[in-house]
Amino acid sequence: MTGGGAVRSGIRFDQVTVAYGGNVVLDRLDLTVEPGEVMALLGPSGSGKTTALRAVAGFVRPASGRVHLGDRDVTALPPHKRGIGMVVQQYALFPHMRVRENVDFGLKARKVHKSEIPGRVTEALELVGMGAYAERYPRELSGGQQQRVAIARALAIRPGVLLLDEPLSALDARLRSGMLAELARLHRELPNVSILYVTHDQVEALTLADRIAVMDKARLQDCGTPQELYRRPRTEFTASFVGNANLLPVTVGSGSVTFAGKRLELSTGEAAEGSTATLCVRPHLVGLGEGPNALTGTVAEVQWRGSTHRLYVDVDGHRLKADVRELRETPALGEDVTLHFAPEDAVLLPGVRQARPAPERETVTGGARG
Numbered sequence: 001m002t003g004g005g006a007v008r009s010g011i012r013f014d015q016v017t018v019a020y021g022g023n024v025v026l027d028r029l030d031l032t033v034e035p036g037e038v039m040a041l042l043g044p045s046g047s048g049k050t051t052a053l054r055a056v057a058g059f060v061r062p063a064s065g066r067v068h069l070g071d072r073d074v075t076a077l078p079p080h081k082r083g084i085g086m087v088v089q090q091y092a093l094f095p096h097m098r099v100r101e102n103v104d105f106g107l108k109a110r111k112v113h114k115s116e117i118p119g120r121v122t123e124a125l126e127l128v129g130m131g132a133y134a135e136r137y138p139r140e141l142s143g144g145q146q147q148r149v150a151i152a153r154a155l156a157i158r159p160g161v162l163l164l165d166e167p168l169s170a171l172d173a174r175l176r177s178g179m180l181a182e183l184a185r186l187h188r189e190l191p192n193v194s195i196l197y198v199t200h201d202q203v204e205a206l207t208l209a210d211r212i213a214v215m216d217k218a219r220l221q222d223c224g225t226p227q228e229l230y231r232r233p234r235t236e237f238t239a240s241f242v243g244n245a246n247l248l249p250v251t252v253g254s255g256s257v258t259f260a261g262k263r264l265e266l267s268t269g270e271a272a273e274g275s276t277a278t279l280c281v282r283p284h285l286v287g288l289g290e291g292p293n294a295l296t297g298t299v300a301e302v303q304w305r306g307s308t309h310r311l312y313v314d315v316d317g318h319r320l321k322a323d324v325r326e327l328r329e330t331p332a333l334g335e336d337v338t339l340h341f342a343p344e345d346a347v348l349l350p351g352v353r354q355a356r357p358a359p360e361r362e363t364v365t366g367g368a369r370g
Helices: 049-057 099-109 117-127 143-156 173-189 202-208 226-231 236-241
Strands: 011-020 023-033 038-042 064-069 085-088 161-165 194-199 211-216 219-224 246-252 256-259 262-265 276-281 295-304 308-315 318-325 336-340 346-350
Touching (some): 023 049, 023 194, 038 049, 038 202, 049 194, 049 211, 085 143, 099 143, 117 143, 143 173, 211 226, 211 236, 219 226, 236 246, 236 276, 246 318, 246 346, 256 276, 295 318, 308 336
Parallel strands (some): 038 194, 038 211
Antiparallel strands (some): 011 023, 011 064, 211 219, 246 256, 256 262, 295 308, 295 336
């Protein structure tokens, strides 16, 4: 699909604040989505991520700050003049219209010449693999097929910016996995379209995004590539929300830290000697048995997860998680075991421990919004 939309690619939030009745729901957001980039806004419900997307769409007006699309300040423009494509979680297809009519609706609304419309509808439907379904009604389609039509409708106007608001949350796990692959393919085929993708599902963000903006309590907490945020998080909130993490309160020494009276070696990390900090270790990097940075504790729970076992081990009042390759014989509850991790696999997060989003975070699904 070629260019030609009314909007140049790229999004810029310039100190954007949104408030309802004095309640700030988006606080001074500074963020740039580069041309052709997929940016995921990731965070729990109420974090401000959907409000940020609605500010781009023009559905909410900032109390302060500016929104730019390409080189245009669109803060004061109504939604229909911004020339963006948008897909929401409930598809919003017209039930009385056939697929092709749903897709051409936006083209007619924008007064595209009628001779161009059939070709653009076909182009958009073929792009999402729905070319053979043009004459069907939405009720004759599966949930995944309806979402593909909604995406085709958004792409038919050839936008420079595509907004996706929890687009997969209404799908079951199998369809969600398939649509993730389709969205990744679309990104490859539309390299000039900037995509802002709102989700509270970490797997979606890690799979699709070039960069992830982590939101919490109406503010941007962190931003980076999926690899950066997962392997070397900069804050405790990021560590606990992007993936799963052991977060251990430690006292910083010289090239080491102390946890539960045990000296642990580190290969990287910057914090003042004698200060308190948090040590982040991903569960899959924690091994069972003797090794570097060994910690002994009591087995509190064992979960079988197919190819791995998740062990929960209490060490001096702190519960550590270890994901180890499926064990032939699992340790008994109450049994003492030793865990270990390599110095290079631990990340030191300076500062005191902060509130965490949840005591045990797995992949989140459902319709929660923020």
